[in-house]
Amino acid sequence: MARKTRRIVLAAPAAGLPTRATFRMEEAALAPLGDGAALVRTICCSVDPGVRARLSDGASYAPPLKPGEMIDAFCVGEVIESANPRFAAGDLVALGGGWAEHVVFPGRGYIQKIPHRRLPLSVWIGALGVPGMTAWFGLKRVAALEAGARVLVTSAAGPVGATAGQIAKAMGAARVVGVASGAEKADWLRSAGFDAVVDYRRTDDLGAALAAASDGGYDVLFDNVGNAMIDAALPLMRIGGRIVVSGQVADYNTPAAERPGLRNTAYFIAQRLRMEGLVVFDDLRSFPQAQEELSAMIEAGAVKTREVRYHGLEAAPQAFIDLFTDQSAFGRRIVEIGAEP
Ligand SMILES: NC(=O)c1ccc[n+]([C@@H]2O[C@H](COP(=O)([O-])OP(=O)(O)OC[C@H]3O[C@@H](n4cnc5c(N)ncnc54)[C@H](OP(=O)(O)O)[C@@H]3O)[C@@H](O)[C@H]2O)c1
Structure with a gap:
């Protein structure tokens, strides 16, 4: 039986400020794991203002999303199953995924193992992401x-x-x-x-x-x-x-x-x-060195980080809308989706 995940997709292209009706929650089958792929259980994900450019036609380095396509996000997650020699079940990763409880890394794109747990995991989709x-x-x-x-x-x-x-x-x-x-x-x-x-x-x-x-x-x-x-x-x-x-x-x-x-x-x-x-992403190859230096700055207190937390996948659309409308809270908006191992 195909494995399924809850995820949030584009319901209808946005005109102006996105609303809750721009998005829709659905249950969808997960893609089978081809060579190089990995199944990841999402622990938390981001909301990113640049994603707004994909919610309607406009200039962006990525094409507009079609209704029914998952909303992009950066995720921290745990590898559940892997057909990729670089990752094993239990690895913690940061990757380009989406608003979903499980995502399939298809074998290409942004993914990296989280090298240490000296900082909160969410930092890997924030100051170190x-x-x-x-x-x-x-x-x-x-x-x-x-x-x-x-x-x-x-x-x-x-x-x-x-x-x-x-x-x-x-x-x-x-x-x-x-x-x-x-x-x-x-x-x-x-x-x-x-x-x-x-x-x-x-x-x-x-x-x-x-x-x-x-x-x-x-x-x-x-x-x-x-x-x-x-x-x-x-x-x-x-x-x-x-x-x-x-x-x-x-x-x-x-x-x-x-x-x-x-x-x-x-x-x-x-x-x-x-x-x-x-x-x-043009600098992707240089991320590890930059992350090592920046991680040391954060651990030493020379760079401060700040977060606003939302609970549950269903909170992601409001967290996204808040990016443009809510002046009362600030920091990286993190949507908590699954438990940390
Ligand atoms: N080039 C890249 O590769 C790349 C990668 C990632 C992100 N980005 C871009 O980096 C920028 C910052 O991203 P972020 O994640 O840190 O988000 P962010 O700056 O926290 O975006 C939300 C904030 O923008 C400000 N804002 C909202 N509407 C505004 C308006 N009409 N006029 C002026 N300010 C307004 C508000 O803060 P205030 O009201 O306090 O100013 C709001 O809290 C975004 O534009 C994002 O697309 C670029």
């Missing part, structure tokens, strides 16, 4: 961050931004400014080493607020938010400045034709600026 690796390679490879740099990080209290700001400090940045909404986020970011925090919701002149916080401009902008934020920061970039395009969380729910554009491109000439995006 894709969000942390995006921060790491965005700063190290794309921005080529140098000691003494002045860095601006947007959506700074999110898992990517918070890790980026703290890594920048640890790499010797002279000043790190974060953009985030609300006093609680600002307090936490200062406790994590940010030098200043700008609340974009409480200013009607974002450019002036970013200038006041900057102490002479920025060498690196690590942007998670989108064009309006980049445009506000462009006049503040110092000569040779680098803009890392990590994500566009403010624009994902807006139709392409209505998204803000960039007006301040003249600064690219005058200030010799460079703007570059990244897809973190």
Whole structure:
């Protein structure tokens, strides 16, 4: 008899902000294990703003999901059965899976064994997973961050931004400014080493607020938010400045034709600026070394992590919607699905 799992799939493409009706829970047969495959029992999974791009037609490095297809997520899980010589039953892994109680790793794609249990397992889909690796390679490879740099990080209290700001400090940045909404986020970011925090919701002149916080401009902008934020920061970039395009969380729910554009491109000439995006999986081979270094920073308390926990697979859609609507809680949103061994 075919084995089954409960999973959450796309019910109907989203227009604007996704709602609960965008998603549907179902029971589905698991694919048989071909060569190289592994069956994984999910312990916890993530909700990721970039997945919004797959819920309707739009530019993304992955094609849009069709109704009935499982929603992507990063999962921590336990291998239950393996047809892959690299994994054995009982191994703990982090992998690209989905909102499901069991997932089949098909033999190709993102999976790695969790090398130690000195940190909570969920960290492997947070600061040591894709969000942390995006921060790491965005700063190290794309921005080529140098000691003494002045860095601006947007959506700074999110898992990517918070890790980026703290890594920048640890790499010797002279000043790190974060953009985030609300006093609680600002307090936490200062406790994590940010030098200043700008609340974009409480200013009607974002450019002036970013200038006041900057102490002479920025060498690196690590942007998670989108064009309006980049445009506000462009006049503040110092000569040779680098803009890392990590994500566009403010624009994902807006139709392409209505998204803000960039007006301040003249600064690219005058200030010799460079703007570059990244897809973190391009750096996959270098994850283990980066994770070892970052893990040591987290264990030493030099990089702080923060989570919001949701219980049960059925909580995943609300956790996802909260990414765009809930300002009251912050940190990596983790959906607990199965028991830890
Ligand atoms: N390039 C890659 O390979 C890669 C990989 C992973 C993630 N990413 C991207 O990295 C970015 C950050 O990801 P994350 O997981 O850490 O999520 P996140 O930053 O925590 O995203 C949610 C946060 O975004 C902010 N936000 C929501 N709507 C906004 C709006 N309209 N304007 C400004 N800010 C808004 C809110 O915080 P505040 O209100 O406090 O700002 C919210 O808490 C995302 O855009 C994601 O797609 C890229």
